[in-house]
Amino acid sequence: MNLNRLSDEVLVDYASGAAPEPVALAIATHMSLNAEARRDYEQMNHLGGALLMSIDEEAVSDHLLDDLLARLDEPEAAQSPSPAFDAQTKAIVPQPLLPYLRASLDDLPWQKVYNGVEEYRFETTLPGYKSALLRIAPGKPMPLHSHRGPEYTVVLDGAYYDQGVRLGRGDLCEADGHDQHRPIADDKDGCLCLIVLDAPIRLSGLLGIVLNPFLKN
Amino acid sequence: MPGYAESNADRFRQTRKPVHLAPIMMRGLSSQSRPRPDDVHLVALITAIAAERSRAAFAELFRAFAPRLKAYVMRAGADGRMAEDVVQEAMIAVWRKADSFNPEKASVSTWIFTIVRNKRIDYLRREARPDLKPSDFLHLENDQTHADDEIDGQQTGDSIQEALAGLPLEQAQVLELAYFEDKSHREIAEQLNLPLGTVKSRIRLALARMKGSISDMAS
Known part of the structure; x- marks a missing residue:
């Protein structure tokens, strides 16, 4: 388990573009609030730029430039209007995460998971992954980690304690599914966090084919 | 979206x-x-x-x-x-x-x-x-300029170039599969039929070499 540090392989997954959307969301949210992670990301973009300049070129069609020049004055597609978020939501939720919320934090359809824990699940454009906001009351335990694979937690507000370590706003926990412990929300502020489960239904091989239907939510 | x-x-x-x-x-x-x-x-x-x-x-x-x-x-x-x-x-x-x-x-x-x-x-x-x-950067609270940001750009470029050129093929291959072929580290492990830990360590070694050459330059 990595507390508040992205592993190199996850950083490369993200910077190369290979990370699936929900994982990319957790990482972008973390990086919005963590300068060190962003510097690491910038280095990895730098590497991408270097690799791009080294690639064997592929000749483009003769008409491609003319096609492009003819399109330059096209109006930009209008973006779908986002809800008018309240000031608290805008202060707490980093930009990459905001488009996934359909309302301000207090107006989301929170579902009670158990006493002291509420959840707002949302979809990304990539189906099959679980992504959710969790709101944990002060001093209450967080849900157990999933055993389906890697799981990412990013603290948005408040804090929680995990194995004696305090994770506050912007901090990230990368757990691999084998971690068997139960973090506790801060006993004064509680905790609001983003959680993302990576690759819940991508088992390979015969066992995966047998198990996959049961792993879908 | x-x-x-x-x-x-x-x-x-x-x-x-x-x-x-x-x-x-x-x-x-x-x-x-x-x-x-x-x-x-x-x-x-x-x-x-x-x-x-x-x-x-x-x-x-x-x-x-x-x-x-x-x-x-x-x-x-x-x-x-x-x-x-x-x-x-x-x-x-x-x-x-x-x-x-x-x-x-x-x-x-x-x-x-x-x-x-x-x-x-x-x-x-x-x-x-x-x-x-x-606009994300408005959320940052303690975003101090670090000394290593002041390193000359060309030096950093040269050091990354050197580090890349000096990578063992197996480490370079992993970076290429990631950046060019859109493969996550898990997909790379599957494709190369390697244990996940082996792919992770190749990525870590490659990045350590690049980060090391940049921080050597800073010191």
């Missing part, structure tokens, strides 16, 4: 020149490409696009980058036609976002890489790309 700004170039001060990899031993990395344009000139082109809406500058930038972008998208599995569609979208984004490019903070090749990467995700995988944009 709403569009995400590709310009995550902020605070990226390390490079102002493209990194030259040649000569390099990595499979698939060419030492035969024609000479790369000087980054000072590329920056001037982007400035001309932003300030004057110069189509001539755009056309020149296109000639410098479109064949690379097409190759990049094809390496991830697109056919030529699809790749050219993605190239068009990336170059239109360059045209529209040129005024957000900050030459103090990013090299042109790095900026364009982030744009084409995100367009590739959009068009080939049909996924949104959660990414940073400048």
Whole structure:
């Protein structure tokens, strides 16, 4: 388990573009609030730029430039209007995460998971992954980690304690599914966090084919 | 999903020149490409696009980058036609976002890489790309300038180039599969039929070598 540090392989997954959307969301949210992670990301973009300049070129069609020049004055597609978020939501939720919320934090359809824990699940454009906001009351335990694979937690507000370590706003926990412990929300502020489960239904091989239907939510 | 700004170039001060990899031993990395344009000139082109809406500058930038972008998208599995569609979208984004490019903070090749990467995700995988944009930085509370940000850009570029050129093939291969073929570290392990831990350690060793050469320079 990595507390508040992205592993190199996850950083490369993200910077190369290979990370699936929900994982990319957790990482972008973390990086919005963590300068060190962003510097690491910038280095990895730098590497991408270097690799791009080294690639064997592929000749483009003769008409491609003319096609492009003819399109330059096209109006930009209008973006779908986002809800008018309240000031608290805008202060707490980093930009990459905001488009996934359909309302301000207090107006989301929170579902009670158990006493002291509420959840707002949302979809990304990539189906099959679980992504959710969790709101944990002060001093209450967080849900157990999933055993389906890697799981990412990013603290948005408040804090929680995990194995004696305090994770506050912007901090990230990368757990691999084998971690068997139960973090506790801060006993004064509680905790609001983003959680993302990576690759819940991508088992390979015969066992995966047998198990996959049961792993879908 | 709403569009995400590709310009995550902020605070990226390390490079102002493209990194030259040649000569390099990595499979698939060419030492035969024609000479790369000087980054000072590329920056001037982007400035001309932003300030004057110069189509001539755009056309020149296109000639410098479109064949690379097409190759990049094809390496991830697109056919030529699809790749050219993605190239068009990336170059239109360059045209529209040129005024957000900050030459103090990013090299042109790095900026364009982030744009084409995100367009590739959009068009080939049909996924949104959660990414940073400048307004995200308003959320930062303790964003001090670090000493290593002050390292000269060309030095950083040279050190990354050297580190890449000196990577063992097995480490370079993993970076190529990630950046060019859109493979996550788990997919790389499957493709190469290697234990996950082996792929992770190859990535870590490769990055340590690059980070090490940059911090050596800083000290």
